Amino acid sequence: MNKPATIKDIARQLNISISTVSRAMRNAPDVNADTKRAVMALSEELNYQPNKLALSLRQKQTHNIGVIVPNLDYVLATMVKGIDEVALEAGYTVMVCQSNESFGREIVNTRRLLDSLVDGFIISVSSETKVFDHFKKIQEYQMPMVVFDRVTPFLKAPGVRIDNEDGGFQATEHLVEQGYKRIAILAGPKNLGISNQRLDGYLKALKKYKIKTDPDLIINCDFNQHYAYLATQELLQMKKRPDAIFTISDRMAIGAMLAIKEKGLRMPQDIGLVGFNNEPVTSLVTPGISSVDQPAFELGKIAAKLFIETMHNENDMSDIEEVLKPKLIIRESSQRMLFKNGRSK
Amino acid sequence: MNKPATIKDIARQLNISISTVSRAMRNAPDVNADTKRAVMALSEELNYQPNKLALSLRQKQTHNIGVIVPNLDYVLATMVKGIDEVALEAGYTVMVCQSNESFGREIVNTRRLLDSLVDGFIISVSSETKVFDHFKKIQEYQMPMVVFDRVTPFLKAPGVRIDNEDGGFQATEHLVEQGYKRIAILAGPKNLGISNQRLDGYLKALKKYKIKTDPDLIINCDFNQHYAYLATQELLQMKKRPDAIFTISDRMAIGAMLAIKEKGLRMPQDIGLVGFNNEPVTSLVTPGISSVDQPAFELGKIAAKLFIETMHNENDMSDIEEVLKPKLIIRESSQRMLFKNGRSK
DNA sequence: TTTTGTTCCGGTAACGCTGCCGGTAACGCT
DNA sequence: AGCGTTACCGGCAGCGTTACCGGAACAAAA
Numbered sequence: 228m229n230k231p232a233t234i235k236d237i238a239r240q241l242n243i244s245i246s247t248v249s250r251a252m253r254n255a256p257d258v259n260a261d262t263k264r265a266v267m268a269l270s271e272e273l274n275y276q277p278n279k280l281a282l283s284l285r286q287k288q289t290h291n292i293g294v295i296v297p298n299l300d301y302v303l304a305t306m307v308k309g310i311d312e313v314a315l316e317a318g319y320t321v322m323v324c325q326s327n328e329s330f331g332r333e334i335v336n337t338r339r340l341l342d343s344l345v346d347g348f349i350i351s352v353s354s355e356t357k358v359f360d361h362f363k364k365i366q367e368y369q370m371p372m373v374v375f376d377r378v379t380p381f382l383k384a385p386g387v388r389i390d391n392e393d394g395g396f397q398a399t400e401h402l403v404e405q406g407y408k409r410i411a412i413l414a415g416p417k418n419l420g421i422s423n424q425r426l427d428g429y430l431k432a433l434k435k436y437k438i439k440t441d442p443d444l445i446i447n448c449d450f451n452q453h454y455a456y457l458a459t460q461e462l463l464q465m466k467k468r469p470d471a472i473f474t475i476s477d478r479m480a481i482g483a484m485l486a487i488k489e490k491g492l493r494m495p496q497d498i499g500l501v502g503f504n505n506e507p508v509t510s511l512v513t514p515g516i517s518s519v520d521q522p523a524f525e526l527g528k529i530a531a532k533l534f535i536e537t538m539h540n541e542n543d544m545s546d547i548e549e550v551l552k553p554k555l556i557i558r559e560s561s562q563r564m565l566f567k568n569g570r571s572k
Numbered sequence: 573m574n575k576p577a578t579i580k581d582i583a584r585q586l587n588i589s590i591s592t593v594s595r596a597m598r599n600a601p602d603v604n605a606d607t608k609r610a611v612m613a614l615s616e617e618l619n620y621q622p623n624k625l626a627l628s629l630r631q632k633q634t635h636n637i638g639v640i641v642p643n644l645d646y647v648l649a650t651m652v653k654g655i656d657e658v659a660l661e662a663g664y665t666v667m668v669c670q671s672n673e674s675f676g677r678e679i680v681n682t683r684r685l686l687d688s689l690v691d692g693f694i695i696s697v698s699s700e701t702k703v704f705d706h707f708k709k710i711q712e713y714q715m716p717m718v719v720f721d722r723v724t725p726f727l728k729a730p731g732v733r734i735d736n737e738d739g740g741f742q743a744t745e746h747l748v749e750q751g752y753k754r755i756a757i758l759a760g761p762k763n764l765g766i767s768n769q770r771l772d773g774y775l776k777a778l779k780k781y782k783i784k785t786d787p788d789l790i791i792n793c794d795f796n797q798h799y800a801y802l803a804t805q806e807l808l809q810m811k812k813r814p815d816a817i818f819t820i821s822d823r824m825a826i827g828a829m830l831a832i833k834e835k836g837l838r839m840p841q842d843i844g845l846v847g848f849n850n851e852p853v854t855s856l857v858t859p860g861i862s863s864v865d866q867p868a869f870e871l872g873k874i875a876a877k878l879f880i881e882t883m884h885n886e887n888d889m890s891d892i893e894e895v896l897k898p899k900l901i902i903r904e905s906s907q908r909m910l911f912k913n914g915r916s917k
Numbered sequence: 918t919t920t921t922g923t924t925c926c927g928g929t930a931a932c933g934c935t936g937c938c939g940g941t942a943a944c945g946c947t
Numbered sequence: 948a949g950c951g952t953t954a955c956c957g958g959c960a961g962c963g964t965t966a967c968c969g970g971a972a973c974a975a976a977a
Contacts, residue, residue: 231688231713233963244927249965257925279687280629281963284932289625291689299652304644311670320684323668325656339665342624343576343933344636368576481856511826513858578933589957594935602955626933629962688963 232273241265252277283343292321292534293340297328297353297377300478301506302523306376309527310349317535319346328450330355337361347371347538349530352379354416354450371537375530378548379420385537385547387529391421394519394553395428398473398501401517401555403436405563407471407499411444411462413455413479422447425475425503444469448479455482463490471499471561477506480516484560500560515558522551577618586610597622628688637666637879638685642673642698642722645823646851647868651721654872655694662880664691673795675700682706692716692883694875697724699761699795716882720875723893724765730882730892732874736766739864739898740773743818743846746862746900748781750908752816752844756789756807758800758824767792770820770848789814793824800827808835816844816906822851825861829905845905860903867896 234252238245243262250258251266269275283289292314296303307323314321322340326333333353338361340348347370350362359381365372366384374386395412402410412429415422426445433440443465448454455474462469463486472487474480480502484494492498494514502509505520529549537544579593586593588607595603596611614620628634637659641648652668659666667685671678678698683706685693692715695707704726710717711729719731740757747755757774760767771790778785788810793799800819807814808831817832819825825847829839837843839859847854850865874894882889 235963245963246928246965247926249963250926253965259925262925276683276687278629278963279689280625280634281688281932282965284623284625284629284934284962285964285966287932299644299649304649307644308670308672315680320667320669320689322665324665325653327653335660338621342621343626344624344665481852484856508853508856511829511853512856580933590933591935591958592956595956598935604955607955623933626962627935629932629964630934630936632962 232270232275233278236273237266237269237275241269288346289344290319291345292319293345293348294321294323295326295333295336295348295350296323297326297351299325302504302521303351303376305523306527306530309524310531313528313531313535317531326353328353328355334361337365341365341368347534349373349375349534351376352382354419357418371534373530373534373537375526377419377421383545385533385544387526387533387549387551388421389521389526389551389553391424392428392431394503394521395425395473395475396432397428397553397555398503398519399429399432400435401557402471402473402499402501402561403432403438405495405499405561407563408438409441409444409467409469410438410471410473411446411469413458413472413474413483414445414447415450415475417447422475429473450476450478452478452482455479456486459483459486463487463492469498473501475503477502477504477509477516477518480518481508481512484512484516494560495563496566499563501555505556509558514560517558517561518556519553520556521553526551577615577620578623581618582611582614582620586614633691634689635664636690637664638690638693639666639668640671640678640681640693640695641668642671642696644670647849647866648696648721650868651872651875654869655876658873658876658880662876671698673698673700679706682710686710686713692879694718694720694879696721697727699764702763716879718875718879718882720871722764722766728890730878730889732871732878732894732896733766734866734871734896734898736769737773737776739848739866740770740818740820741777742773742898742900743848743864744774744777745780746902747816747818747844747846747906748777748783750840750844750906752908753783754786754789754812754814755783755816755818756791756814758803758817758819758828759790759792760795760820762792767820774818795821795823797823797827800824801831804828804831808832808837814843818846820848822847822849822854822861822863825863826853826857829857829861839905840908841911844908846900850901854903859905862903862906863901864898865901866898871896
């Protein structure tokens with residue numbers, strides 16, 4: 228066979244009308260059982276596949292979901308896998324587009340998918356994005372849209388995220404409990420929600436333990452290993468240098484670790500370190516890096532479920548925001564107490 | 573605006589025919605400049621976006637590329653980024669599907685995209701795949717198809733890959749030069765091309781240096797950290813245990829490293845280790861793991877370029893196979909000579 | 918016999934767009 | 948005046964599919 232078969236071909240060969248074939252295909256009630264069988268048999272033989280394009284054009288839905296992510300690092304790839312899982316189950320195909328943390332790329336991708344390629348979007352915004360018009364356009368077109376991981380108050384849409392504040396709090400409280408006094412934080416870009424929420428958790432923990440916050444210990448830098456490396460170098464050159472660092476991503480933690488090692492400081496004795504994401508690498512380096520684990524796969528699945536609900540549900544769901552709890556995984560990089568106890572014994 | 577505007581709307585409002593609007597849009601020569609301007613102005617105002625579905629249905633091409641990958645680990649994600657880069661430039665949108673190294677999933681994804689969603693495929697086959705009928709179907713439909721990274725002789729299509737044999741050779745030769753005598757290899761699944769090619773390189777290097785190959789030192793195991801860990805444990809329990817291990821992926825190298833450390837052996841003094849892929853993690857662990865670097869981003873770009881060429885080119889290109897050279901990055905895990913020299917001094 | 922109801926099927930229009938053909942008006946040339 | 952040429956535009960068909968309507972054939976009820 229050269230060209231793929233259509234219902235027309237089947238109709239012609241069976242000497243029936245295309246309407247009947249169409250109905251038989253969809254197992255409609257008002258078609259004779261024999262006819263149905265014949266259609267099925269022939270369509271099998273011709274290897275008939277319904278043309279999705281025509282179908283989409285006709286019924287104005289594509290059964291595709293546009294997924295826009297800033298990148299495909301460990302966490303996001305895991306989330307996408309979760310989305311994929313649920314979407315496939317529900318009969319949707321996902322189109323993944325990476326914005327590369329670039330605002331311009333995000334716009335291009337959105338426009339592209341918006342051109343009748345998808346029924347809606349599942350989005351995690353780029354860190355560069357400060358204007359959300361291109362996403363609002365999605366909503367103007369009445370398209371369902373769900374945000375995940377990186378949600379923002381500027382976008383009114385159902386979403387799922389982890390409790391970043393709690394994560395930041397857990398990490399910081401743990402460092403306090405381990406006896407660290409001057410705890411620095413490498414926060415991410417200033418306009419990024421997850422960055423600020425983790426910072427809030429940090430601040431809340433300090434407040435709880437009545438530790439004064441020192442603005443010099445709060446560094447906003449890009450989500451990037453090298454910047455974290457540079458920032459840590461600066462931190463360690465202060466006259467009153469911090470004795471612990473909480474970085475809001477593991478990539479940044481790695482950068483910090485490199486700077487710390489270079490300086491000849493020991494973890495956790497001289498300086499404590501906690502990261503975020505619980506990427507596999509944290510358990511592979513020496514010392515292992517304590518890190519806040521987030522249920523990424525689960526989060527992806529929930530995002531897709533929310534999307535499908537939004538599709539099938541008429542009423543407004545934009546108030547829904549599911550929040551998953553993260554969980555600090557403690558490794559060597561922050562366990563100073565082990566050494567303290569050892570010494571005092 | 574509620575529903576997106578169509579050329580029909582524009583035609584009606586301007587009191588001209590649909591055809592004229594269509595021509596004006598495409599900047600056809602035979603339409604009055606004023607009419608053209610009016611159409612442009614109104615389409616701007618109505619925020620008109622041509623309906624891609626209708627277009628695709630009409631001219632039987634979607635300008636989408638289906639990308640099927642077994643997973644989205646570091647290397648593949650980088651390759652996909654390369655594909656994305658070139659594809660976007662050329663006006664194509666990519667649809668990424670993960671098969672999760674599952675044969676069944678691969679089939680489902682292929683079928684889905686095949687249903688008139690894409691103009692062709694760029695594929696890296698799952699490690700589970702031993703039958704290629706679903707991919708051959710793509711070719712039966714006359715669809716362009718390019719394979720990358722994991723190419724297989726069972727699929728006659730233009731492709732791009734790295735010189736895996738050379739990579740295996742470089743790694744093994746390096747170990748030999750460092751004075752290791754009993755070099756084991758953790759090869760991947762037996763049916764996987766990249767696995768066998770790297771194994772061939774290993775064998776070739778041993779042959780060059782007249783080292784007898786020992787079948788006990790050649791382990792086929794799954795592409796997976798844990799299996800590598802178990803396999804290494806077994807290797808280290810042999811009466812004549814190997815003094816070096818070459819693993820054909822970094823994930824496996826990590827697994828091997830864990831087993832080695834657990835056993836209390838030192839790298840590189842007691843045992844040498846070389847991985848493959850040069851993932852960031854190799855430079856972060858202690859000791860740093862030597863690893864064969866592959867130009868993943870570049871490879872992705874070439875894959876996309878091949879695809880586009882195949883699209884625009886009528887003649888058969890299935891003989892084309894571009895091969896990129898990998899490059900061994902030497903780190904501590906295999907540099908025994910440093911210690912040997914140190915001792916002898 | 919006529920009426921009423923089932924069961925099954927075909928024709929038509931439409932989704933949004935483009936390719937093709939043909940047509941009109943205006944102009945210039947013989 | 949008649950002709951061809953040019954510039955511009957509209958109509959129609961069709962891509963593959965489904966929704967809707969109407970109708971034939973036959974059986975059952977009146």
